[in-house]
Amino acid sequence: MTQNLSIYNSLTNTKELFKPLKEGYVGMYVCGPTVYSKVHLGNVRTFMSFDMIYRYFLHLGYKVRYVRNITDAGHLTDDAAEDKISTKARLEQLEPMEIVQKYTVDFHQILERFNFLPPSIEPTATGHILEQIEAIQTIINNGLAYVVNGSVYFDVLKYNEKEHYGILSKRNIEDAIENTRVLDGQSDKKNPQDFALWKRAEPEHIQRWKSPWGIGFPGWHLECTVMSTKYLGEAFDIHGGGMDLKFPHHECEIAQAVACHNTAPVKYWMHGNMLTLNGKKMAKSTGNNILPGEIFTGDNKNLSKGFSASVTRFFMMQAHYRSVLDFSNEALLAAEKGHQRLMDALNLIPKLSTSNKSTIEVNLWRDKCYQAMNDDFNTPILIAHLFDAVKFINLIHDGKEYITSEDLDLLIKTINAFVFDVLGLNNNAENSGQATTQLESVVNMFIEMRNAARADKDWALSDKIRDDLAAKGIYLKDGKEGTTFSLK
RNA sequence: GGCGUUGUGGCCGAGUGGCUAGGCUGGGCUCUGCAAAAGCUCCUACAGCGGUUCGAAUCCGCUCAACGCCUCCA
Incomplete structure (x- = not known):
């Protein structure tokens, strides 16, 4: 069952049979x-x-180390030598780490609401400044980075002499040079394609660390290279992220890893596609977005009502992860x-009676479910x-089809595994055990009264009872076999 | 401007060189006191124009349209 899982690899643009570097183990990093x-x-x-992918690997019995980082050191903006976190911090008169704490908690609460499994390790960029400085030193020593005015830049042209910068995003550096816009404030760089490994902190910059090159902060691509390497090794199985991170972020990660360890870091690159709203990518900056909290309350001009986390999850799982979803x-x-x-049917399961023969092919059905998932996680x-x-x-x-108790067990086991373990859906109606039992007995009382009236x-x-x-x-x-009820 | 992706029935969304996606919606039927639910069933599409092929919506070319990246971005 585990042998024929195929994964679409963004590096080769083909579906490939998944073979972990170490049999039985999966190392996965997601930005x-x-x-x-x-x-x-x-x-x-x-x-x-x-x-979902993590859940499926677990379901298949792999030992997975799933690393998903928290970027709390901020990214460079294109027009100022400071990062988002620091900018916001000053506007709100808060400590940078206060912002970080606030939104990290928010992030965790949202994911918990959507029934996410926590990753194995959730490292932070600020917790790995030393490792990042070491990596920069290594790259400098290997002749692929240079220091200018307290900042360190990766020498893309030099790297491209022996390697292919653009191997993931299928770009040629030569084309890129021709089409690069001239930006202000980049005079420190030898070449516009070069990216920062370390950036000098201006006096007003709040997040700052000591380094061999002066006071500053790490470039935004570096943390993922350092943390993935630290926890998964110089080469690991899967690196994931949004499609929009492919270039430059993931491209830079490859270059940095090769510059450090002289080895390609990732065997399978996986990219999830965008969720659009009104046909356009959701983005914080444009205001074209919906916050998870608004989904629950319905408090958004695009929504007529609120929706549960499980419904939202089901909606997303109805599209393939590599397709744009509107x-x-x-x-x-x-x-x-x-x-x-789907949930109504699941609730019906305890009421099913078994026979001494099955008229449906449960084994065949089960195999089809696995085939779907093994084909690049086709939810x-x-x-x-x-x-x-x-x-x-x-x-x-x-009473129109029949099932043996053995087949029913298999059906229950399989459907529960896929609905709850793999897709991560919730059956709201059967959430609270005792309360549900009590409710059930009360509703059944009404049903009996209504049957008497009928x-x-x-x-x-x-009809009054029903209404x-x-x-x-x-x-x-x-x-046919009496009255049942469902909650909404 | 460069690179790339997509274009499927009323809507959302899979997939494939010849064979049913699925969900939602709408019509019909069965069941039912009625309704709901459930079952059966109908509406059977693949942007446009060419080409390859016994056969293409699926491969190739062009056109049109949309989207993504090229700058922080899931």
């Missing part, structure tokens, strides 16, 4: 958030894709109904198969 503001739903999508209220409403249908196909199971369950419940053909009372319960979010359904 985490810059904690200078609230994450928006687009950010969440990428992390969710890799959460967010819309209409799509969310559709996802909500589909999600409900939309998996979900299509899950709806086949929904149909099975409903038909068995209606037996007397007292439709007025019967009043519906008004409280409890919906009755009259099936």
